[in-house]
Every structure is written in structure tokens, then in C-alpha cells.
Amino acid sequence: MTKLTSILVATDLSIRSDRAVRRAAQIAREHGAALTVLTVLDDAMPLEIIDTLHAKARATLDRFVDTVCDGVNVTIKAEPGDPCANIIRACTDDVDLLIMGTHRQRPFLDAVRETTMQRIVRRISTPVLLVTDRVDHAYSTVLSACDFSPASSGAIRMAHTLAPTATINPVHALHIPYSGMLSQTKAAADAIEASFRQEAESAAKAWMRTEELPKERMEQLEILAGVPYPILRRKVDTGNVDLIAVGAHGRVGAARSILGSLATDLMREPLCDVLIARP
Template sequence: MIKRILVASDLSSRSDRAVERAVQLAGQHGAKIVVMTVIDDDLPSTVVAQMRQTAEETMRAVLTSAHASEDAEITVEAGEPVRTIAEMTDTIGADLVVLGVHRPRPFWDMFAGTTMERLVRALNCPVLLVRDPVTAPYRSVLCGIDLSPSCLAAGRTAMALAPEAKITTFHAVHVPYRGLIARDESAKHLAPFVKEAQAHLDGWWEVAELPEGLPKPEISAASVNDVFTTALADSGADLFALGAHGRMPLSPSLLGGFTEAQIRDPRCDLLVVRG
């Protein structure tokens, strides 16, 4: 159940969409909204005070424009963004953190990752990245299934977030040395891999704690990017739910390469859930 939603805003138009989506979700679930922004605490105190007033006025105007409930709260904090947002998430007991699409900074992102990447690593609650204009509740949700606890958590959260939406799932099967084993991409050459993957999926589906109503995906012997692209086009999803986890022990992000790619360049609104 979603009772408290934290929106982390950088006061840009990208964040305005995050506020609008949070308002829509709050109305749908009867939740309370807290909108916050973070100011650099290294700035002089007089500058911080001026920025605080401007930020409060800006966020109040955005909330009014989005027709937010009168009990929506605004808070301006000074500090390092990720740590400060994580602390506020714990303080208010947020069930969901909502962000706008980040401003690309190629050099910095290469070494430090995007703010959302770092937030997903730091937070224990689901994070929603809002890319698209808000016109209605989510109508179609796409969920990736990779037989992990995190994909189940993502599916469960998405279905709770958008209870009226159509749910579609997909499952991609990696074929090692595909160019040598199945040069002609024939079903005959791919069949053994699909059969093995189907057995694993069937066995996992029997024992996993599946959220009620989550549809079983069909097996697709292709790269996860290709399968995702096809599934997104076929489903017309306006929300992609993704479980965040890393398969490599030395992964610096602990998110997984596909998840990182989606965070940096989302194709629609993105819900990232840690398992």
C-alpha cells in the first residue's frame, strides 16, 4: 500500500512531470506527498537562505498547477543530494520516491553514475523515474522476468501502483556463442536452449511467490535489449517495471548493465525495485 510519496525535485521542467505523476498517484491511492529539493550546503548561508525561499515558492507553484492536495508538504534541505534524499525517505517512511529524468552529464555520469542510479543503490524503497507527460493513470505495464526475487518485487509493486493497468511480461534467453551455434537463427538450432529455458521458467513459476494476476511470459531466444524493444512496442506500455540487482560480484553499481542502461535512457516511465 502506498501511503507516502517523496518527490525529489531539482526545480526543472523534468521534475515538474515527476510532481504531476506523484499527484496523480497520491489521488489514486489516497497517499500524502512530500516534495523536496536539496541545496548545496557548501554555499554561504545567505545564499542558501535566498535559494531556500525561491525553491519553496517554485515548488508551491508547481503543486498548485498540478492540483495537489492541500496537505502536500514542501521541504528544502541543505546537503549532498543522494544522502539527504535517502535520509528524508527514512524520516517520513516513504513507500515510493519519484524523480524526473536526469540531465545528462556524460563525463560525470561515466565515473559517478546518474543521480537515479546512486539513489536506487542507496534506497530500500521503489524508485519511479517519470519521463512522459501525465495525462491519465498508467494503462499498460511491462515487466521483465529474469527468475529473480527482484523481478517479483518489481511486478508486485507495479501491480499495486497501477491496479487497473494491463500487465505484460517478457523473458529473454541468452544463447551462448549464438553466431556459431545458430548461424541461420533457425528454430531447430535454437530449440534446445528454448526447451531448457522453458523448463527453468516452469519450475520457478511453480515455487515462486508470484503476485496474483502476473502473466507468465513466453520464452524469447534473443538479447534482452531486442526482446524488451519488441515487447515495449507490442504492449504499448507506459510504465516499465524492472528489478534491480547485479549478477557480477564486482559490479560497482550492483544494478546490472541492462538496468543501468534503462535508467540512463528510459523509453517510458521506469519503476525500479530492489529485490
């Protein structure tokens, strides 16, 4: 089994980030990995204010880490700078996983610009775990969004590394373009869907045959007609899903529109904890 050796968790000392630190400690403990806890203080303030806040932030972080990171090889870093730039810089090749909490909702700004997490995911090759839920158990059920691409394969492999005993439920959203325009009767609609489904089933078989996947932990692939995000929402609402694994499309640093609409939607409105990985 592949083991994680180095984990980085970024915190802004909020309750949202507290959950991320707790999950990071739990994963580091299970893998015997070194853990770095990083908080970045915005440096666009007078130096004397930064010095005061730095001392308070470090003391607060020291106390919290002492309570949740028992038995973990942990390093604490509290530094001034730009949070996005500093986190990106900290994600060196030695870091196996970046863990973050959910971002603070800003409806207007989120509609017109990238969130900090979107910007970070787009700029790094390190897998990113977005933590939203309470940390009261290890991941046991993973919902994997599959489009049969190298990115979705990478997300499944990383999910298995993260939670080797978890069951992985792969789901493919079957897109049927212009279905309302192309079919006037239910029989015609069924025939069109059957054609697209046959194509998806053929692609799925080739994907399972050629990709290196943890097949022993994977359930039967589900092919469901519809849009990916609503399909995942229904699965989370009706099941006992701990983690969603999804691939990030596009090369590192590519335009934000290439990241992938599903990954973007899940970062903006996570349905549970979300793992985003590249091929």
C-alpha cells in the same frame, strides 16, 4: 489490494522534475497516500546565496504544488545539503515509493561515473519510479523484464500495487551464448535455441508456480531470443507501454557493477517511465 501510504518525490525544480511531481500527485491521490515533495539546494555555496535561493525555491515549489496536488495530503521540504545524501536519508522505512524525474544528460561524465539516480537506487531498499512521460492518464500497460529471480518478482508485485488495474506483460530475454560460434547452419542454430528455450520454459513454469504474483493481471509470458534492452525497446516502440518494471539485483549498498546491467541501462536511457524494485 495493497495501498501505498507514504510517497516521496524529489525535484530540482526543472521541467523533468515537474512531470515527476505530477505523477506523484496522481498516485498519491489514487492511493490516499501522504506525499512529501523534497527539493535539495546544493550547500556548496555562500550562506547568503543559499538563503536567497532557498526562499525563491520554496515560493516556486509552493505555487507549483498548489496547482497539481489538489486533494492530496502534501508536505513540502526545501533544504540545503547534498541532493544524493539528503534524498537517501529521506527514504526511511515509512516511505513506500520514491519518485524522481530523469537526470540531465552529461555524456562524458555519465560514461565514467554513476548518475545521481543510480547512486540512490543502489543505496536504498525503497522502490524507485523514474518518470519521463507526460502525466495524462494512469498506467494501463506494464512491461515487465523477467529473469525468474526474486528481484523481478518484487518488481511485478510493486507494479501491481502502483497500478492495480494495469495489464502486466512479462518478457524474458533468452540469452544464447556463442550462438554464432556453435552453429554453422540454421538448423543447428534452431536446435541450440530450442534447447535453451526449453530450459527457460521450465524455469518459467517453476517461477509462476512458486512465486506470489498478480497472475490475474498478467499476460502470457513471452520468451524472446536476444539482449534485454533492445528487446524492451522494440516492445515499447511497437506497443502502448506506459511503464517498465525491472528488478534491482544485489544487496543495498553493493558495488555499482552488481546493480544489474538492464536496470543501469534503463536509468541512463529510459524508454518510458521505469519502476525499479528489490525483492
